[in-house]
C-alpha cells in the first residue's frame with residue numbers, strides 16, 4: 001500500500017529542529033515536502049508535554065547562548081521576536097557540600113576550593129583558548145591531555161573532570177579536546193564587559209517554537225505526519241525508492257532527508273540489497289549516550305541558581321536545572337520546575353529503573369544536596385529518557401563523521417552527530433537542516 005503520491009519532492013524523516021528547519025526552507029522555496037515523525041508532535045529532543053492541568057513544559061531543559069545566531073534568525077523569520085526572553089545566567093557549582101556562585105570572573109576569584117594561583121590560572125584559560133584558531137592542531141588530544149597542563153591538576157580535578165564524567169559517563173576519557181575547546185571558545189567569546197553571560201529562551205517553550213516551524217512549513221504547502229515510524233528503506237540500485245512505516249504504509253518521494261540518530265538510520269538499510277557495508281559500519285561506529293531527565297514540579301524554589309553543575313563526587317547527575325529561575329514560575333501556574341539530568345549508557349541498570357524507583361533514587365541524592373528538601377514539596381514528576389541524547393566527539397572525530405551525502409544518490413543525512421566542531425544543539429540543528437535543504441535546491445535535485 002502506497003500512502004503518498006509519487007510526486008513528492010522531498011520526504012524528511014524527523015520533526016525535530018533539523019527536520020523542521022529543512023522543511024521550512026524547502027516549503028518556502030515551493031517544493032512539495034512531507035515530514036514523517038514517529039512521535040505525536042513536533043520538536044524531537046526539544047519537544048514539550050502537558051502537565052496534569054495542560055501547562056506545557058519541555059521534556060528536556062533548553063536555552064540558547066548569545067553565540068547562537070540561527071535560532072534568533074529563524075524566530076525572526078517566523079515574526080516571533082517578541083517571544084525571546086533573555087536574562088543573565090545564574091550559574092553555580094555544587095562542590096564539597098556547598099553551592100558556589102560561578103556566573104562571573106569575580107565569582108571565580110572567591111572559589112575557595114582552589115588556591116588563588118589556580119583560580120587565576122582558571123580565569124586566564126579563556127585567553128589561552130582564544131589563541132587556538134585551528135582545532136585540527138588539538139584533534140589528536142583528549143580533553144585531559146589538552147586541558148590539565150593549561151589549568152593545572154587541581155582545577156582539572158575539581159572543575160573539569162567531574163563535568164566530563166557526568167556529561168560523558170563511561171566515555172569521559174575518550175572525549176576529544178576539540179569538544180571542550182569549542183565550548184570554552186564560544187562561551188568565552190560572548191561574555192559582556194564584566195564577564196557575565198546572557199542566556200535566551202523562547203517564551204512558551206521550545207515545543208511552541210517547533211510547532212510554529214511546523215505550522216510555517218504547512219502554511220507553505222508542506223505536510224507533517226505524526227505518529228508514523230519508519231522501519232525500513234526500500235532501494236533499487238543506488239536509489240532509495242520508498243520508506244516503509246511500522247503501520248505497513250509506504251512513503252515515496254524523489255529525495256529523502258534523514259534526521260534521526262545514525263544507528264536508527266543504519267537499521268533501516270541493514271537488509272537493503274545494494275547497501276555499502278562500510279557506510280553502514282560508519283553509521284554504527286559513532287557512539288552515543290542516553291539521557292534520563294527527571295522533571296520535578298515543586299511548590300517552592302530549591303535555590304536561587306538556574307544552572308547548578310554538580311561537581312561533588314558521588315552524585316550521579318550532571319546538573320540541577322531550576323528552569324523557573326530563568327522563566328517566570330507564573331508561566332507554570334506558580335510551579336517551580338526543576339530538572340535533574342543524568343547522561344548514561346543505555347546498558348546501565350539505572351536506565352531501566354521503574355519511574356517511581358528512579359524518583360526515590362534521585363530524591364535521596366537531591367536531599368543530600370538540599371537537606372531542607374521534603375518529599376511533600378514534590379507535587380508531581382515526569383521521567384523522560386532519550387536513548388540517543390549525546391554523540392561522543394572522540395579524538396579525531398572529524399574522520400568518523402559520516403558525510404551528508406549517503407551512497408544512495410537521492411538520500412541525505414543531517415543529524416546532530418554530524419555537528420562539529422560545535423556540539424549538538426537546536427541552533428546548529430537549524431543550521432544543518434537549512435544547509436541540507438539548500439544543498440537539495442542548489443544541486444537542483446528537487
Ligand SMILES: Cc1cc2nc3c(=O)[nH]c(=O)nc-3n(C[C@H](O)[C@H](O)[C@H](O)COP(=O)(O)OP(=O)(O)OC[C@H]3O[C@@H](n4cnc5c(N)ncnc54)[C@H](O)[C@@H]3O)c2cc1C
Nearest residue numbers: 014016017018038044045062063229230260389424425426
Ligand atoms: C538533556 C538535554 C538537554 C539539552 N539542552 C539543550 C539546550 O539547552 N539548548 C539547545 O539548543 N539544545 C539542547 N539540547 C540538544 C537539542 O535538543 C538537540 O541538539 C536538538 O533538539 C536535535 O534536533 P534534531 O532534529 O537534530 O534531532 P531530534 O530532536 O532527535 O529529532 C529527530 C526526530 O526523529 C524522530 N524519529 C526517530 N526515529 C524515527 C523513525 N524511525 N521514524 C520517524 N521518526 C523518527 C524522533 O522522534 C525525533 O523527533 C539538549 C539535549 C538534551 C538531551
